[in-house]
Amino acid sequence: MENSLGPAPSLLEVRGISKSFGAVRALQEVDFTLRAGEIHALLGENGAGKSTLIKVITGVFPRDAGVVRLGDEEVATRSAKAALQAGIATVYQEVNLLPNLSVAQNLFLDRQPMRFGIVREGEMRRRAKALLTEFGLDIDVAAPLGSYSVAIQHVTAIARAVDLSARVLILDEPTASLDRHEVEILFGIMRQLARRGIGIVFVSHFLDQVYEISDRITVLRNGRLVGERETASLPRLELIRMMLGRELAETTGARAAANDHPPREICASFENYGKTGYVAPFNLELRHGEVVGLAGLLGSGRTETARLVFGAERADGGQAKVDGASLRLQSPRDGVRHGFGYCPEERKTDGVVAELTVRENIVLALQAKRGLHRPLSRREQDELARRYVKMLDIRPPDAERPVGLLSGGNQQKVLLARWLATAPRLLVLDEPTRGIDVGAHAEIIRLIRELCDDGLALLVISSELDEIVTYSDRVVVLRDRAHVEELSGEAIDVTNILAAIAADGAAMQEARA
């Protein structure tokens, strides 16, 4: 969207912003410039200060120093409402909507169509429906938002912000819980808005997406500005170097010699396992030292399969066996007792306890497994916390910090540490690399392989097909809540997975386009 008449006028100018939380200097003298009609990626590692910068711009956090100018006026935004009124709409990283209100009310909260002081419910629903249709969503907008999946809630939040964005649209990791198809739709809408002269700030850890959509990139590291570049003239390696301040160890390439091993021992097996209206009965064998990837579109039954396997959902048919003995799997407790671990995708609702410290969060599952009468000594806890903080590079490396004060990506790492600490025999990871920066991303993939070499059985859900291909020994593809295909060995590649996901060739082409 580069303007041939020279650079577009700057729309949002941020100069010399500093922000500290107690001793943590989250931002130091950061400058940022957003031009009208551009899509500007804001990048950096977990904890670099991206979300903080956004919240300072929209007035959620008071700033310690610096100015923010929108157009010609200086904006002294003091609240999210003031920012909205100035024309800055934001989707914050921790998707902020109200689960108890209807989808329509969420979309139009505080700006409902009115007549004679009365909300025009019918009109509001009609508009809500129309708005969501643009995002390819056809749902009952009168139902409470909380009854829908995280992904749908996320789309709703984005739709709300898009509809509100008069001059600036800020999206903090909007694509974290969307699938390919939805990302395409979102990008289409973003391009359309940019053409209308709206400036868009886009935060993401998916570098492919950054290169696909952005015109310009600003990189932060440890709360400082590293630089601003044109996307087209910034090689990917250079970008990664800017973000990490060092080179990244090579991570790609298929798992080394995966099929040299003799057939591995079966850890857990599921026969005709399923639940009516949830996931169609499936057969699944999980072996020690093997990674099974679950691929499929959003809503295809991946998370549902994971929940059944872990025992978070009760199956109504079929049989589950561990080490050859059949087992009762009726609740997450049963799962934990049999040495299963489950790292869910809904970090905020099913995941970390924001008020507890990093250490307390890490020992939570292990303590629950041991039972309350065998408490972990403080020394053991400290030891565990230290180990995982180091292993996963949790930042800041302070085990006594409440998890709520960590950046989103670091919270994800804490959650992973919690399950690793229980030394499970089978670990289910639902989107383990969501919201995690490139550096840590490579770490987690490396970790998955290591765990596996230690004899752990892993079931990993991911929407990143490249990623699945990298670490899986077998890939189960789901479609419409049924397991439709199992690929192994040489057959595992992105093309084959896509072919299985798309029932026919046409859909596959669409997905790749």
Place this chain on the structure above:
Amino acid sequence: MKGLPPVLITAIVLVAGFVLCALQFPNIASTRVVGNLLTDNAFLGIVATGMTFVIISGGIDLSVGSVIGFTTVFVALAIERWGMPPLVAFVAILALSAAFGAAMGAIIHVFDLPPFIVTLAGMFLARGASFLLSTESVPITAPVYSTVSDFAFRMPGGGRLTAIAIIMLTIVIGGVLLLRLTRFGANVYALGGGRATASLMGVAVGKMTVKIYMLSSLLAGIAGIVFSFYTSAGYSLSAVGVELDSIAAVVIGGTLLTGGQGSVIGTFLGVLIQGMIQTYINFDGTLSSWWTKIATGVLLFAFIALQQGLVALARRPVAKRAGAVS
């Protein structure tokens, strides 16, 4: 906002209870008894309407009983001793109670204090202030009082729909409309869903908090006036514990104590259930009136257990993802 299932349960309990009562004492099923029930519980219906807004928004207002007490004393003294025309006295006390509520709301928001503490302080303050005004019961003899007390529509079957019952019904209907149909109402639910989130979505959380507690206190003031019509007197010890009765009515009516869900209709049904139990005990004649409290307690337990069950059900991820992709 699916407030329906809990409300339906409340309605079923009410109807079933009423049928049981009527089977034992056929006289209960008359417009006379129903009319009296509405009159006797008019003040409770009014405060409970306000309490519904507060609780849905995630707060609580413990001061309402004291505000009612203060209002009766203030009105009685203003009319009988200070020679104010009744209408002026009403306007003055309503302005006063609204300001009182607004102040509590402002304190809750600005200092980020738990509503429980702030309104508890308000409760002591208002009760103490009414003792300062007068420690004994002050009868009200103004002519308006007898006119209003005597005013009633005759219902078929000999029942009387009194003026204060009409005031209560009007306020309940007004409350229903305010909560269901206006932006204010939607924002009340939004606050109950999460204050921080509502604020990020652009709701003026501070203003809303002030307005909600103002509404609750204002309605408590109106309930106080109604109470003074009902007893024709002002007494500093009147309406002790009414805050708890009204919270009970709200919860029995299916409103979530943690906020975010509920309805004014449910609260109204909750008030009727409490009134019905009272009526049954009066008819029985042998039971102590404290049985009302015991029955209310049992019902409360039942409803809270029920809500927990419903909430747990609602938390389970529902399989509604199918719409996401075509």
